[in-house]
Amino acid sequence: MPMRSVDIERVRALPLFQCAAQRTFDNLIAGAFLQKFPAGTTLLMEGDPVDFLYVLIEGLAELQGTWNDKETTLAVLRPVSTFILAAVVLDADALMTARTIERSDILMISGESVRRAMKEDAGFAVAVAEELSGCYRGLVRTVKNQKLRGASERLANYLLAEQVSQGGGPTLILPHEKRVLASLLGMTPENLSRAFANLTDYGVTVNGPQVTLLRPIALDRLAKPDRLIDSHLQPSAARVGMADRECRASAAGTIGALN
Amino acid sequence: MPMRSVDIERVRALPLFQCAAQRTFDNLIAGAFLQKFPAGTTLLMEGDPVDFLYVLIEGLAELQGTWNDKETTLAVLRPVSTFILAAVVLDADALMTARTIERSDILMISGESVRRAMKEDAGFAVAVAEELSGCYRGLVRTVKNQKLRGASERLANYLLAEQVSQGGGPTLILPHEKRVLASLLGMTPENLSRAFANLTDYGVTVNGPQVTLLRPIALDRLAKPDRLIDSHLQPSAARVGMADRECRASAAGTIGALN
DNA sequence: CGGCGAATTGACGGACGTCAACTGCTGTGG
DNA sequence: CCACAGCAGTTGACGTCCGTCAATTCGCCG
Numbered sequence: 001m002p003m004r005s006v007d008i009e010r011v012r013a014l015p016l017f018q019c020a021a022q023r024t025f026d027n028l029i030a031g032a033f034l035q036k037f038p039a040g041t042t043l044l045m046e047g048d049p050v051d052f053l054y055v056l057i058e059g060l061a062e063l064q065g066t067w068n069d070k071e072t073t074l075a076v077l078r079p080v081s082t083f084i085l086a087a088v089v090l091d092a093d094a095l096m097t098a099r100t101i102e103r104s105d106i107l108m109i110s111g112e113s114v115r116r117a118m119k120e121d122a123g124f125a126v127a128v129a130e131e132l133s134g135c136y137r138g139l140v141r142t143v144k145n146q147k148l149r150g151a152s153e154r155l156a157n158y159l160l161a162e163q164v165s166q167g168g169g170p171t172l173i174l175p176h177e178k179r180v181l182a183s184l185l186g187m188t189p190e191n192l193s194r195a196f197a198n199l200t201d202y203g204v205t206v207n208g209p210q211v212t213l214l215r216p217i218a219l220d221r222l223a224k225p226d227r228l229i230d231s232h233l234q235p236s237a238a239r240v241g242m243a244d245r246e247c248r249a250s251a252a253g254t255i256g257a258l259n
Numbered sequence: 260m261p262m263r264s265v266d267i268e269r270v271r272a273l274p275l276f277q278c279a280a281q282r283t284f285d286n287l288i289a290g291a292f293l294q295k296f297p298a299g300t301t302l303l304m305e306g307d308p309v310d311f312l313y314v315l316i317e318g319l320a321e322l323q324g325t326w327n328d329k330e331t332t333l334a335v336l337r338p339v340s341t342f343i344l345a346a347v348v349l350d351a352d353a354l355m356t357a358r359t360i361e362r363s364d365i366l367m368i369s370g371e372s373v374r375r376a377m378k379e380d381a382g383f384a385v386a387v388a389e390e391l392s393g394c395y396r397g398l399v400r401t402v403k404n405q406k407l408r409g410a411s412e413r414l415a416n417y418l419l420a421e422q423v424s425q426g427g428g429p430t431l432i433l434p435h436e437k438r439v440l441a442s443l444l445g446m447t448p449e450n451l452s453r454a455f456a457n458l459t460d461y462g463v464t465v466n467g468p469q470v471t472l473l474r475p476i477a478l479d480r481l482a483k484p485d486r487l488i489d490s491h492l493q494p495s496a497a498r499v500g501m502a503d504r505e506c507r508a509s510a511a512g513t514i515g516a517l518n
Numbered sequence: 519c520g521g522c523g524a525a526t527t528g529a530c531g532g533a534c535g536t537c538a539a540c541t542g543c544t545g546t547g548g
Numbered sequence: 549c550c551a552c553a554g555c556a557g558t559t560g561a562c563g564t565c566c567g568t569c570a571a572t573t574c575g576c577c578g
Contacts, residue, residue, distance in 0.1 A: 532568095535563085538559100
């Protein structure tokens, strides 16, 4: 429950916190909990009031939305990401359910203290606005991805993005169950299987969670990745120091670490 | 080009600006332009650097995304809304192109001065964060709408939302061409026609841009509107003063005034 | 060993996109 | 004033993509 100083430093290094005054940061973590959750734990249900800002320190988590007994995954989060920031800022009810996919370490910071810190520390308030901007743009990319691309195109782009995020080698490991991936990409598990089958012509080989891209150029020609949709290919950051805030926020899933 | 004081007051009254210090606000509008554009003008192209924060004062505008020669409408904006805020905050390239649908009056505020104002005025920075949060949540609703509902369900919900936004009477006027509506709802114009046809069984009558809802209860049973997707039905604002920031931002289209 | 759930495969149906033809409106120019 | 071109909207036919249902296989864990 008390935080290790290693973890404190990881949090302090987040874009969200690194510009905050030391005093602001201390106040924020003073009333914070670091908690371990097993896989499959629901942290927060859609529609519930939000009392905490969450920070995923270790593990894997998922944000999902529901309607009419149907469910969809809006994002898969990797460490280190914050989530549910927008609801915290507005003190509003959650629009998505948050669930752990793996055993996870999660830092919970009082929402009330976040709102107070923003009013007292302009640097922190700016950082919150920047974080939200990155999340917002991640979602814009998501919507474009969904509305403009077909199912196999979405999968192809996902694979290319994962490839670079896993070091650029020809073979990559899916970070979670295929059913979660299917939901993230906006299709059924059955259709994801077929989408993988479609991509065999483009050099995609599947073996359980392990996927190999034998003909990346052919796959790329199908996927047509675009810097205005796929956040992993950003131009050479002409304005230094920025850009990577947006990148980090968008690193998880096809899309963004959504707040 | 010089702003009328009427317009200045309308801008000042926006949630984004009403908490800003007078001095901050004066600096912001000091270097701002108020400009009139004819219908169909492209204000900003996808991929371009963003130099201004835009405020739609009068008229109607549209944000669209493109990929592989396909185009989709991400939002339709009504006065008074800001747009392209997120790109301004990050000083990043636009992810969407902005186009006027009708003749419009648009206020353009220097992006540089917005970023400076945030650093100097914590109240303004908080307001920016709140605005972005509302926009973000609008987009979350959009994604859920897209991924969880079928085409006629999206249309039905759009109609019910428009109905309340136009005073609650049985008949409403579509604010723009049906082709724009189709694109906003994620379908082709042909399919929008068919979706309207499907809804005749639920008391929906179409006559050009005029739509009448004869059996709102039946339509509602089909649409299953949900407060976690459809921003027009918010609970009774237990915490006063907030909530309507989110509502305003989400009032345009099925979805949000996207920034 | 037995059972459960994830993943795959096939068959089927429905939803949606595409193409084409037709209507009706509007603005233009002879 | 009317003829005509151009575009939005509608309708029909058709094909494809995708979801649903069912059966099967496989791996994991009790």
